[in-house]
Amino acid sequence: MKKSWVTLLVSMAISMAAFAQELPFTVVYGDFVQGSVVGIASLHAKKAWVNDKALIINDDGESLFGIDRDASSLTFRWQDGTGKVHEIVHAVVARSYDIQHINGLPNNKVNPNPQEVAKIIENNKEIAQVRLKRENTVHPALPLDWPVSGRISGVYGSQRILNGQPRRPHFGVDIAAPIGTPVYAPADAQVVLVNPDMVLTGKTMMLDHGMGLKSIYVHLSEIDVHNGEHVVRGQLIGHVGKTGRATGPHLHWGMSWFDVQVDAAKLVATAQPPAL
Numbered sequence: 001m002k003k004s005w006v007t008l009l010v011s012m013a014i015s016m017a018a019f020a021q022e023l024p025f026t027v028v029y030g031d032f033v034q035g036s037v038v039g040i041a042s043l044h045a046k047k048a049w050v051n052d053k054a055l056i057i058n059d060d061g062e063s064l065f066g067i068d069r070d071a072s073s074l075t076f077r078w079q080d081g082t083g084k085v086h087e088i089v090h091a092v093v094a095r096s097y098d099i100q101h102i103n104g105l106p107n108n109k110v111n112p113n114p115q116e117v118a119k120i121i122e123n124n125k126e127i128a129q130v131r132l133k134r135e136n137t138v139h140p141a142l143p144l145d146w147p148v149s150g151r152i153s154g155v156y157g158s159q160r161i162l163n164g165q166p167r168r169p170h171f172g173v174d175i176a177a178p179i180g181t182p183v184y185a186p187a188d189a190q191v192v193l194v195n196p197d198m199v200l201t202g203k204t205m206m207l208d209h210g211m212g213l214k215s216i217y218v219h220l221s222e223i224d225v226h227n228g229e230h231v232v233r234g235q236l237i238g239h240v241g242k243t244g245r246a247t248g249p250h251l252h253w254g255m256s257w258f259d260v261q262v263d264a265a266k267l268v269a270t271a272q273p274p275a276l
């Protein structure tokens with residue numbers, strides 16, 4: 001008899017744990033994979049957090065969040081109507097990235113000079129501050145459209161290790177196209193950064209698509225919008241260039257959810273951009 005009580009208690013504990021593991025929303029876009037954006041609906045919570053970052057939730061219980069390049073799990077917390085906070089740790093599916101080791105380089109090719117480093121740090125700070133902005137003037141709509149026609153020449157997550165020093169991973173999608181090729185807004189947005197001269201990224205622009213989702217356009221030859229302007233999906237926003245540190249003309253297109261850099265290629269409906 002004693003054994004059956006134990007068995008009963010264990011099975012009750014398991015079923016309670018299973019009940020507690022249910023996520024309090026439905027997934028309407030994306031998946032739990034590194035670099036994804038997950039769009040959610042029917043989130044019945046006053047407040048919710050992914051890895052302690054607060055979600056922006058609209059009145060219909062819709063929201064979204066991004067998953068880091070190297071995440072192995074994410075912690076979802078939410079506060080119910082009574083104020084009680086619940087927590088679930090959800091697994092994230094790993095991807096493999098293109099890692100290139102290059103050795104035997106002269107050291108001056110590996111490290112930029114100190115004045116450049118200072119300017120690069122300042123540029124990165126400006127971009128990082130815009131990414132963290134929580135104003136929410138646009139309703140996000142997924143999937144996005146490709147912002148430009150051309151050929152993919154660089155992918156999310158790739159990384160070079162120069163003389164044994166790992167460099168910052170490549171977080172954007174590169175689309176090669178001739179200088180002057182038009183760049184269009186991939187969805188409705190507000191322009192949140194226009195900088196005509198950054199060291200690495202050249203003429204640089206950022207759009208806010210709502211709920212923390214932002215996009216960045218790098219190496220442009222021209223920027224056709226001004227800071228604060230609202231743009232609609234398909235509107236001309238700039239032209240492809242090779243300003244800043246670029247070996248050839250291309251658009252570097254990056255997406256982020258606050259400071260989490262996600263894979264733009266997972267936010268569009270087709271694997272390739274339209275051909276030129």
Ligand SMILES: [Zn+2]
Pocket residue numbers: 154170172173174251252253
């Ligand atoms: Zn790039």
